[in-house]
Amino acid sequence: MKLVFRGVFLKKKYLKISKCGIIKQSKINNSNKYILSKRRRKVEENKTLLKINNLYTSFRIKDAYYPAVDNVTLELNKNEILAIVGESGCGKSTLATSVIGLHNPINTKSEGEIIYKGRNLLTLTEAEYNEVRGNDIGMIFQDPLSALNPLMRVEEQIEEGLIYHTKLTKAQRKERVQELLVQVGIPKPERVARQFPHELSGGMRQRVMTAIALSCKPTIIIADEPTTALDVTIQAQILDLLKSLQEEIQAGIILITHDLGVVAEMADRVAVMYAGQVVEVASVNELFNNPKHPYTRSLLNSIPQMEQESDKLHVIQGTVPSLKNLKRTGCRFAPRIPWIGHEEHEENPEMHEISPGHFVRCTCWKNFYFEDNNEEKINNHESEEV
Structure with a gap:
């Protein structure tokens, strides 16, 4: 029996995704490529929904501020799924909550630009931001049990946004709640609408969160680890639901995940984050087939x-630096790639466009070690085996 991830085959050969998302292997021309899903949406690249310019989000620790999101520049186009990947603590969720404006100004500050409909969201008052949240930008939170109000019934929580952002009558709101519950695939919607969050399963709560996010038909949906802590079957259902809803309403989706299988199946473009910075951005096919940043490669x-019949797994040397102890100069991944000389990391790397739509924050991506014919040297030096 061959093991597969949902979206990525376990062998870097010639790969293909079947309609249901399971990977099939096809030996064509002995190619060494990842062939990902061709069922991609028509992304409207000239219609930018959201543009993030030089965003910094810092948290106060004692008397100093430390940036958890550091100089991030990204854009989201209409009808596009942009995946943001990286290890836990790299700043993915902080970036998402910065976009939707959910940080406490007492101990957090955001600088830069988040442009939506010609306005910088960071300059809005709280009342103005409330008009954007839910109405224009919806968010599916990572843990629905803590995001949902335990003292309110499902229908009341979905209705909240409709009361604030629409002029629907009470009867129309009730009807809309039922429509949303059916839309997200909840059986017996009349019964579920009267239940409390603790009475629902994890998958059902995630569907309720999705219904809340979609209630006012937003143009942007942020999905923060929407399949975390769900079993594989429910994960597949939630991902299929997101894809079908996205195609139906043609919204832009920011999908935050650490699961490369989910990225391969869902995304049009991918942004890789490390230690608060975006280190590489490319289309999903380009990123899987031609990664340039050493962290992405790792x-x-x-x-x-699949070809390695061993119980030893590849690991990345070193550990992720803590927010407080993070060095603010030079390449942040440098301590974990010792085979590259220190002189390569003296400068503070900027994002370079190395091919159309492919950006990398690295000073050594052209280095000898990262040429295709030196793959063996990379593998020999890049990591330990445990």
Whole structure:
């Protein structure tokens, strides 16, 4: 029996995704490529929904501020799914909550620009931001049990946004709640509408969160780890639901995840984050087939390989630096790639466009070690085996 991830085959050969998302292997021309899903949406690249320019989000620790999101520039186009990937603590969720404006100004500050409909969201008052949340930008939170109000019934929580953002009558709101519950695939919607969050399963709560996010038909949906802590079957259902809803309403989706299988199946473009910075951005096919940043390469190499009959897994040397102890100069991944000389990391790397739509924050992506014919040297030096 061959093991597969949902979206990524466990062997870097010639790969293909079947209609249901399971990977099939096809030996064509002995190619060494990832062939990902061709069932991609028509992304309207000239219609930018959201543009993030030089965003910094810092948290106060004692008397100093430390940026958890550091100089991030991204854009989201209409009808596009942009995946943001990286290890836990790299700043993915902080970036999402910065976009939707959910940080406490007492101990958090955000600088830069988040442009939506010609306005910088960071300059809005709380009342103005409330008009955007839910109405224009919806969010599916990572843990629905803590995000949902335990003292309110499901229908009351879905209705909240409709009361604030629409002029629907009470009867129309009730009807809309039922429509949404049916839309997200909840059986017996009349019964579920009267239940409390603790009475629902994890998958059902995630569907309720999705219904809340979609209630006012937003143009942007942020999905923060929507399949975390769900079993594989429910994960597949939630992902299929997101894809079908996205195609129906043609919204832009920011999908936050650490699961490369989910990225391969869902995304049009991918942004890789490390230690608060975006280190690489590319289309999903380009990123899987031609990764340039050493961290991106390490993530992809961490996927178990089918041809290796071994219980040893590839790991990345070193540990992720803490927010407080993070060095603010030079390449942040440098301590974890010792085979590259220190002189390569003296400057503070900026994002470079190395091919159309492919950006990398690295000073050594052209280095000898990262040429295709030196893959063996990379693998020999890049990591330990445990």
